[in-house]
Amino acid sequence: MATETIEVEGHIIDSLILAKVLDTILASGADYQILDVAIGRTNTDTSRAVLQVDAIDDDALNALVEVLQVHGANRVGSRDVALVACDQDGVLPAGFYSTTNLPTEVRVDGRWLPVVNPEMDCALVVAGDIVRTVPMHRVTIGDLVVVGGDGVRVHAPSKRGGLNAFEFMNSEVSSEKPKALLVARVAERLKECRARGGKILAVCGPAVVHTGAAPDIARLVRDGWIDVLFAGNGFATHDIESNVLGTSLGVSVDVGLPVEHGHSNHLRVINEVRRWGSIEAAVQGEFITGGVMYECVKRPIPFVLGGSIRDDGPLPDVHRDVVAAADAMRESIAGVEVALMLASTLHGIATGNILPAGVETFCVDINHAVLTKLADRGSHQALGIVTDVGLFTRDLCTALG
Amino acid sequence: MATETIEVEGHIIDSLILAKVLDTILASGADYQILDVAIGRTNTDTSRAVLQVDAIDDDALNALVEVLQVHGANRVGSRDVALVACDQDGVLPAGFYSTTNLPTEVRVDGRWLPVVNPEMDCALVVAGDIVRTVPMHRVTIGDLVVVGGDGVRVHAPSKRGGLNAFEFMNSEVSSEKPKALLVARVAERLKECRARGGKILAVCGPAVVHTGAAPDIARLVRDGWIDVLFAGNGFATHDIESNVLGTSLGVSVDVGLPVEHGHSNHLRVINEVRRWGSIEAAVQGEFITGGVMYECVKRPIPFVLGGSIRDDGPLPDVHRDVVAAADAMRESIAGVEVALMLASTLHGIATGNILPAGVETFCVDINHAVLTKLADRGSHQALGIVTDVGLFTRDLCTALG
Amino acid sequence: MATETIEVEGHIIDSLILAKVLDTILASGADYQILDVAIGRTNTDTSRAVLQVDAIDDDALNALVEVLQVHGANRVGSRDVALVACDQDGVLPAGFYSTTNLPTEVRVDGRWLPVVNPEMDCALVVAGDIVRTVPMHRVTIGDLVVVGGDGVRVHAPSKRGGLNAFEFMNSEVSSEKPKALLVARVAERLKECRARGGKILAVCGPAVVHTGAAPDIARLVRDGWIDVLFAGNGFATHDIESNVLGTSLGVSVDVGLPVEHGHSNHLRVINEVRRWGSIEAAVQGEFITGGVMYECVKRPIPFVLGGSIRDDGPLPDVHRDVVAAADAMRESIAGVEVALMLASTLHGIATGNILPAGVETFCVDINHAVLTKLADRGSHQALGIVTDVGLFTRDLCTALG
């Protein structure tokens, strides 16, 4: 038998944290004893629990403790982290500490140093007083990487993403909520975010264009509601196509042409933008005169178009190297406090993978299964809204004035 | 008004082709007159119809004729193709002919030359007597590209993909079919394909591993039922993880750990394979000793792992450049006659984009919406099966002996 | 071997009818020869085909011909119908002719008599010159029932429900259509229907209330857009609850109370209406002062509330006997030309079962599978719209002024 003492602190009752911790222990075949518990008397007080965890052996215990940390539970104790230098570019030392996306601190020489940029599934690299998350492919020989779990502590997710969002996310009920209420709620959060100077990220899938929501997104960009845009070749192409080939769009989205490959308009648009060399050049050359991508160039706001193996073309701005695309996304998310994921599975999941836990995320999709998949990726702050992205976006635009 | 005469030939009644052609004409706002029609008397005879199509102007007519060609309808007439040389790498001449995935012929100097490798959304490049489809990004300065639709004709899809498959694909009924019957049917097709020397392609998503079907797929590879494998970083990683970390898998897929990012096993596995340098090296070094990827290396059969922006790591074999990944897939599909798409949306769509129309395709997924999306990509021969990929694959294995 | 000659006439090419007929023949293991075919030259001309069908024996042939009649194909020949008298109430003679929902004629004494009220899955009862469909449970001893298929002919469904609606219905694409366009289209159909004096039927599920669409439906009733309402205990109860318990609704639909059985408001409302004795009495007594049911009573328009085994209470107006409920629905559909099914599976299917084929039907639901199920019930004129019923209904209201 192997034993460890862990503690968890924060809104651990009303955010389900303690329940999840206990359940995870039992589900893994381990057992627990509650050594100490102090529950806050009011909903603004935090609570704290100390548990003894008993697992069958050290391997099981370490695996379990690692999982528990995703829920905000830390080992009790105060050793420094162990550091091992990389001996190969892009390869981590065995036993590397694998990050959550929660606020994290690392003890070096007796001092707790905050991790600058929380991101899950990364390594922690210590350089002097600076601790950063680094994805596997970016470590280089000599980087000092944290190994094992000693000297690392995380902070439990705050109340905001508690039961409400969770229930919403996981319950079909959400498709039966009065949608006017939900739209108002999202609009309010966007206003609060902008008021406090936070950035807003939009992640858009092609259905945003197909359902007629692109002009609304364009307006949001123009009016300063969106600070960063992530999308793929499909979204950008259809957005440009609908602006460049005006009337043709009327045909292509009409009833009689349900076969996506029934027309070549998107290929011709991609081809012409490739001739210009970039979306920005095509805007400057007045080949593109409106739409979401146009507004991004004009305002300007940064956008990242990540490639995928199903892409036609692709557009010259699309990152063909997916690792480079994710790196570009990482560089763009500093300051983002609210993320709006609109009918985007692939880019939505990719974005969820790199956002810190604290970013409030609204996922809108007509397919319940997509939202569940997004939620399963571990985001603590995601609210899934099962609705029609076309109608939702138009109403959101109206609500934002 | 603009007018064109088109003809369509083959099993145009029982494969819905004529109905779709007429409907597409009306839906686009154009009109038609049937000039001639000869309907085969028995179900093995082919039929032929000649139509006059009247559209509002030349642009509308050309757009419509392009769409009709996806259904197998050709312009009547016998001019040679027009060819224009590319003047920029990766950019096509304006007005380039955009391909369907149907068998296609091109008239050059009065002779009809077959297109060697039908693929949709490509250009046609003529070099002497050889006509090939070439994706936009691969054309180079000087390539002679077909422009306009003159001198190009396609052959209507054959009977096999007719109403039955279509109904199946688009009807929830399929989730209520006796599954034993469906499994038997797929098994029979695979046997026929192998008997005639055709190749079988499998496209696998991560759920294949999660639902416990990986050992069955591994057996299919070992027994020679699969000739090419397409997948992503997720499938390969989870397959290797389940073999390398044996008992750990028991934990990771257990009830208590639903959060995908709750454990780092997949990262550790990726990290070690990166240290080996390739999956093949890791197999040779006996780090990997079983599973689907192991069997692919051992038999050996070619596999293509296409990257995506949501990938962790990725594994060293994963194509980070998505355009290169699609090119690698293109090079692997020669001779493929049956494709089996198992719980794979992204790679399934990407594969559907490059396969010729004649490849018989079985798509298995528990989510009806995914299958509809795959079907919408234009494949004429796709049969969607709404069922549990884990249970289905095991039964298929049994049926194949 | 058994042989029969059948004919099919109408828009048999562009409505897919001939394709379905041929496919059904082959799928059943039978074979065909096309004896004669005349295809209309323009899209307003009708076409006609005569086929010889060869099946393995008489039973197989009769089963097949019965199925083909659902697609509008009739036996060629001109014998009178055979009639057999019922010898037991509620039980039909063996071999009874089972109806489609298409316009049907019956030959009696050499004259073709129209069936007054087409409905599928019924018997045909002849009384003098009057031929009616009668559901099994309503036949009585002595009723003269048509047996066998001789002397019965149906008329193929018209163009309106052709490929477009079919594609819509069966394709996820519909969830990606510009919804403004769809709303406008439905609004236009409702206007046309009212202009020509046709009746409009609305079938509503409880989600209509939950998503906040009830006030919009109430307005449609008040403004004369709805002539008949079908619903269940749930819809009526939640509609009344939201009006009677005003502020309580605000709570019950709020985020924090996702458990449907977490409050008893709906029970209290049902209990009070039971005390009044009927919804109408509760309206007269000013217990109910607004909402959909209120407007139905006030205008007045007829409504049928069909019971189900999951009902609480139920309300006094709910038909507890489901057979009586369906009979009440049958009596209310005379003159209905457009049906609007809003987030209603059970009542939607029940309504689809009794409507004649010619009624244009719009089904709105966020769940694609529900729409497919509705379509599979055999309605030729159904258009499925995958969207949020709350947002859709509000927009429809606006479009109708």
Next chain:
Amino acid sequence: MATETIEVEGHIIDSLILAKVLDTILASGADYQILDVAIGRTNTDTSRAVLQVDAIDDDALNALVEVLQVHGANRVGSRDVALVACDQDGVLPAGFYSTTNLPTEVRVDGRWLPVVNPEMDCALVVAGDIVRTVPMHRVTIGDLVVVGGDGVRVHAPSKRGGLNAFEFMNSEVSSEKPKALLVARVAERLKECRARGGKILAVCGPAVVHTGAAPDIARLVRDGWIDVLFAGNGFATHDIESNVLGTSLGVSVDVGLPVEHGHSNHLRVINEVRRWGSIEAAVQGEFITGGVMYECVKRPIPFVLGGSIRDDGPLPDVHRDVVAAADAMRESIAGVEVALMLASTLHGIATGNILPAGVETFCVDINHAVLTKLADRGSHQALGIVTDVGLFTRDLCTALG
């Protein structure tokens, strides 16, 4: 402001109970103070919390306390219940106490009396020392009904239905679980139930027959694994049809006949059983010689067929009165400890409405949305399994030997 003290006891941490209670309080706009909390040290110890709840007024407080009771929270205090006699058949006194499905006790003359038959959404009727739940429609003049919440206490749901089942139910992950493991788990529960003398209830939808699982269910009945069967007209009809019309079934479920109303076999079967007068008579008369309904008659086990407004016929055994159907179901569930709901939405929800909270329930369906709907009905012990009911049932049969 209005204030109440409530307490909650049991596995309130690991079953999420306390978290839900606190969250519900905040979501309703009320506030709380934790007066006392005692948390069990190990996973077998129970915990207890006492809370002061502050709401805006008495109405809000009472509504909130009622909702909290669904989670197992009771008012602290020890007054007797208030009783009011009914003055109208089928109508309850205003202010009646509305039940949960949890084990409940009522204080009468200072003694706590257990409620004999917990069922949600009912009234409590006290007759001497006996307290029973009674649905609204069954109360008669003079019945003494509990009004208000004083003197009623419920017991929190036990551990079994805690986080695991909840997560399963609400997470798409379940469709990606190794299904062999899930089948084994369900089989084990059924074995345990039978070993301890508990009854097993099966609720079957028509898809059970369509997917080929009916012979497996028949075997389970024959081998004594099923003690009660609930279904509708559709399931029973298709089961009988598949047995009576043997070869015809082969046709009807074949690829080429996807239109449900394309054949009349089910009508002919219903008609003949109506002629016999009952399913039992048709079995005795050897019209029915196999299948699920046959085995139910032969063994015999009780079955309840509840009618619905979409029914054809219906079969003579079908309860046309839905209220009588629900009453018949109520009378059949005594002793049921495990419920198996197979591809049944309507009957599944109806069954969930009447089962006590303690009955372990496994819901199998290929449609995730259906399972969510079943779970939302308030069952604490439901485990949803997203899979193919045909393949699942066959495997379950094998696992049960």
